[in-house]
Amino acid sequence: MLYREAGDFKTSYAADNQTFPIRFDRYGYYLVLAFAFLVMPMVISDYWANSIVIPFLIYAIAALGLNILIGYCGQLSLGTGAFMAVGAYACYKLMVAMPGLNIVFVVVLAGLVTAAVGTLFGLPSLRIKGFYLAVATLAAQFFLIWLFTRTPWFFNYSSTGMISAPTRTLFGYPVTGPSASAVSVYLVCLSFLVVMAWLARNLTRGTIGRKWMAIRDMDIAAEIIGVNPMRAKLSAFAVSSFLIGVSGALFFAVYLGAAEAGEAFGIDKSFLVLFMVIVGGLGSILGAFLGAAFLIVGPVLLKMLLVNQFDWSSDLAAHLEVMIIGALILAFLIIEPHGLAALWRTIKEKLRLWPFPH
Amino acid sequence: MLDTQDDGYMTADGRKIGGVAMEMRNITLRFGGVVAIKDISFDIRWGEVRAIIGPNGAGKSSMLNVISGFYHPQEGEVIYKGYKRPRMRPYEVARMGIARTFQNIALFEGMSVLDNIMTGRLNHMSSGFLSQAMWWGKAAREEEENREKVEKIIDFLEIQHIRKTPVARLPYGLKKRVELARALAAEPAILLLDEPMAGMNVEEKEDMCRFVLDVNDEFGTTIVLIEHDMGVVMDLSDRVVVMDYGKKIGDGTPDEVRNDEEVIKAYLGVAHD
Numbered sequence: 001m002l003y004r005e006a007g008d009f010k011t012s013y014a015a016d017n018q019t020f021p022i023r024f025d026r027y028g029y030y031l032v033l034a035f036a037f038l039v040m041p042m043v044i045s046d047y048w049a050n051s052i053v054i055p056f057l058i059y060a061i062a063a064l065g066l067n068i069l070i071g072y073c074g075q076l077s078l079g080t081g082a083f084m085a086v087g088a089y090a091c092y093k094l095m096v097a098m099p100g101l102n103i104v105f106v107v108v109l110a111g112l113v114t115a116a117v118g119t120l121f122g123l124p125s126l127r128i129k130g131f132y133l134a135v136a137t138l139a140a141q142f143f144l145i146w147l148f149t150r151t152p153w154f155f156n157y158s159s160t161g162m163i164s165a166p167t168r169t170l171f172g173y174p175v176t177g178p179s180a181s182a183v184s185v186y187l188v189c190l191s192f193l194v195v196m197a198w199l200a201r202n203l204t205r206g207t208i209g210r211k212w213m214a215i216r217d218m219d220i221a222a223e224i225i226g227v228n229p230m231r232a233k234l235s236a237f238a239v240s241s242f243l244i245g246v247s248g249a250l251f252f253a254v255y256l257g258a259a260e261a262g263e264a265f266g267i268d269k270s271f272l273v274l275f276m277v278i279v280g281g282l283g284s285i286l287g288a289f290l291g292a293a294f295l296i297v298g299p300v301l302l303k304m305l306l307v308n309q310f311d312w313s314s315d316l317a318a319h320l321e322v323m324i325i326g327a328l329i330l331a332f333l334i335i336e337p338h339g340l341a342a343l344w345r346t347i348k349e350k351l352r353l354w355p356f357p358h
Numbered sequence: 359m360l361d362t363q364d365d366g367y368m369t370a371d372g373r374k375i376g377g378v379a380m381e382m383r384n385i386t387l388r389f390g391g392v393v394a395i396k397d398i399s400f401d402i403r404w405g406e407v408r409a410i411i412g413p414n415g416a417g418k419s420s421m422l423n424v425i426s427g428f429y430h431p432q433e434g435e436v437i438y439k440g441y442k443r444p445r446m447r448p449y450e451v452a453r454m455g456i457a458r459t460f461q462n463i464a465l466f467e468g469m470s471v472l473d474n475i476m477t478g479r480l481n482h483m484s485s486g487f488l489s490q491a492m493w494w495g496k497a498a499r500e501e502e503e504n505r506e507k508v509e510k511i512i513d514f515l516e517i518q519h520i521r522k523t524p525v526a527r528l529p530y531g532l533k534k535r536v537e538l539a540r541a542l543a544a545e546p547a548i549l550l551l552d553e554p555m556a557g558m559n560v561e562e563k564e565d566m567c568r569f570v571l572d573v574n575d576e577f578g579t580t581i582v583l584i585e586h587d588m589g590v591v592m593d594l595s596d597r598v599v600v601m602d603y604g605k606k607i608g609d610g611t612p613d614e615v616r617n618d619e620e621v622i623k624a625y626l627g628v629a630h631d
Contacts, residue, residue: 202493221464226452
């Protein structure tokens with residue numbers, strides 16, 4: 001057996017606490033990283049990059065962000081689309097106002113602006129919980145999109161009402177604008193995703209993460225133990241909005257190139273990311289990846305299968321694709337309500353004993 | 359029995375009890391028209407096991423909630439370490455060294471036993487946001503130091519085997535023990551236990567009694583305890599407050615309380631012989 005959990009003893013608490021305690025998992029992780037950074041750029045085609053891999057990477061960042069808020073801190077939010085829009089518009093304004101600023105800093109700054117806005121709209125969470133909070137964040141969704149479409153200052157008075165990303169380079173290669181190559185865009189998004197996932201993992205395994213989870217599981221007990229509920233909730237809103245803002249900035253600047261708030265960041269975006277988090281698994285970093293993969297890669301693969309393999313007409317395939325994905329979501333949620341990450345855990349637990357029942 | 363000349367007294371089994379840690383002065387707590395606690399005063403001394411007993415609805419849990427800052431009494435004051443305590447939020451009270459467990463367990467069900475107990479150490483951890491985000495420097499160091507402290511408590515309460523189990527999967531008795539561990543992890547000066555033995559079988563009760571006495575003995579923790587099992591109360595506690603309908607009807611050593619006529623009448627029932 002190659003994959004084994006037994007016999008991998010730890011002699012320090014640091015070793016016991018690491019992200020991948022099992023040696024095989026750790027090597028697998030390094031292998032995936034090496035493959036993504038070294039092999040993928042060589043082999044990836046423009047079609048694959050633009051229709052599957054890059055959206056997956058960007059949505060995975062957004063799903064990580066929303067998972068921190070809903071999965072780790074238990075605060076329901078339907079404002080994801082609007083917060084992505086804040087990231088996108090902040091990115092646009094910064095790019096135009098400071099042409100000399102490196103695109104990496106622009107994206108991070110856009111994330112910070114979104115964190116501030118997200119914290120502001122997180123204030124109702126101090127008073128209301130659950131579905132009522134979801135409705136309050138829905139207000140953020142509609143208000144912000146209205147603001148971005150109605151205030152010409154945000155799109156620099158352009159006649160179309162759209163924002164479009166000027167060309168910016170990184171290490172001499174253009175990464176935004178029409179001349180950016182798919183490979184450089186892919187590498188930028190991948191690097192952001194790896195760093196964001198690393199930050200999210202670190203935050204969720206330490207003191208801050210435990211404060212969030214304590215608030216999620218039982219806010220009264222958390223407060224009695226010494227968690228300041230206001231700071232815990234608002235920090236979750238800030239971190240979550242930061243990640244969502246970064247993903248929004250990338251979505252606009254390096255992926256779409258041009259966007260209009262109502263179209264690109266409407267309520268359907270909020271729901272899409274929410275479904276990723278729920279299908280992938282609440283309160284799990286792996287879940288954010290699985291959810292994003294399922295809802296982004298799934299439909300495209302399905303379409304390719306139907307159109308290329310079975311020679312169906314593409315509009316028939318488009319309809320069927322929606323139905324099949326919907327049915328699959330239902331099936332997965334019935335088999336394991338806690339998402340794909342929990343399903344993976346259960347499979348591992350079952351396999352540990354297989355073929356014996358006990 | 360009480361040796362009041364000194365700041366403290368000696369117990370029957372020879373433990374030295376210190377001066378007054380906390381004093382409740384004329385506490386009155388109302389919910390609308392309902393008076394939950396009516397003009398109650400008593401003190402808690404360093405190092406003692408202080409029990410609060412009384413029939414259902416007597417106001418015992420409300421009293422504990424007042425101490426832990428969850429309810430704010432309309433009248434009266436709480437004197438802690440010699441100073442009048444201002445109106446505080448529960449997390450501020452926690453930072454002053456007061457930890458508690460709940461009558462119906464309030465653990466974080468989605469977290470592992472280890473994480474639950476680590477949460478108890480929150481007030482001893484101070485690494486900044488950036489340090490934690492990068493898992494570098496203070497955050498990583500602090501995590502290890504506190505893990506070591508938590509492991510000692512895990513050893514002490516004999517729950518090594520369930521360290522990484524999600525709390526939701528544990529049976530009731532173990533959950534109670536994990537909750538005690540979480541409260542202990544805070545290294546409190548005063549530990550409030552709200553019915554720690556409720557719903558346990560005899561063996562689990564005996565284990566829990568042993569743990570409570572050991573905590574008091576080894577860490578010198580002052581313990582305030584609400585309990586219904588009279589045998590447990592009489593064996594464990596140094597002094598007992600008896601409440602009935604929100605009023606204090608007795609206060610003293612277990613023997614004194616047991617022989618107090620009003621207590622017998624109101625709580626233990628009228629003697630027949």
